Amino acid sequence: MEVIMASLYQKKGIYYLSVSLNGKRKVQSLQTKDSQVAKKLKQHVEFELLKELHGLNQKKTKIALKELALKYLIYDHNWSPTTREHAKYILKSYLTSKKLPINSASADSFKRRLNAVINWGSRHGYECIDLKKFKLSSPTARLRVFTPDEIKIIINDFEPIGFKGFCEFAYNTGGRSGEIRVLTEENLKNGNLLVNGKTGFRTIVLNQRASVLLDWFNYSKEYVSHRFKKECRKHGIKDARFHDLRRTFGYKLILNGIPIYHVSKLLGHSSVTTTERHYAPLMATEIEEFKL
Secondary structure (H helix, E strand, O other): OOOEEEEEEEEOOEEEEEEEEOOEEEEEEOOOOOHHHHHHHHHHHHHHHHHHHHHHOOOOEEEOHHHHHHHHHHOOOOOOHHHHHHHHHHHHHHHHHOOOOOOHHHHHHHHHHHHHHHHHHHHOOEEEOOOOOOOOOOOOOOOOOOOHHHHHHHHHHOOOHHHHHHHHHHHHHOOOHHHHOEOOHHHEEOOEEEEEEOOEEEEEOOOHHHHHHOOOOEOOHHHHHHHHHHHHHHOOOOOOOOHHHHHHHHHHHHHOOOOHHHHHHHHOOOOHHHHHHHHHHHHOOOOOOOOO
């Protein structure tokens, strides 16, 4: 029988949440001095901490990269045929030569895929014994966010209607393309979405508008990328990518005073540090403020 204990407390005015599971304990700062905000965050943060504590209780199976890669490839990732073939090519090439490409861009592509295999294995109870995660080169952070006028065009003028709704849904949830482009009723849990994201399963909170827009979307990665760029070109929106909708969502939350910890959880980042790394350069630039 599991013994769970959770409690809020203050330290130097900041609220913290302490969660214990069968004697193991984790503490997380809620990054707020407001008791009402802390109470609202408690349930979501408690759920995330319990997931981490469950992970601490699970002993991972040690496995070689060759076997882990095979399990990774046969898993149902809901990939397009092109993505699957590219993943197979990278893993086969690396397992055969044990070397990365000389070209830096190609090498980073290999590193990202191999890191994805290791991360996937960790989430599914495996520990790779013959390869550690690669450190990626640090490209210049992309700072593009959409202006209010551009958002109006996207949610009013994009075609077809279903895709327009999908774009507005992304803007209202901050969901990654891979998290929301294929949805079923099984994803809907207690009025929100439970999706398998970049960092594992996470909850996407649906605001009132997102709840109205929710549909069982079924788009390929290639369609989303190409259609979005095509519509942007047609309407004169320059240097635009679908992922910029997610960045705009996070940016408007910060502008409206939402605590960074809450923003991090809404975006599904692995840590607050990740959120700060993505948005600190953006906050230092002079970008027109806009409201939710």
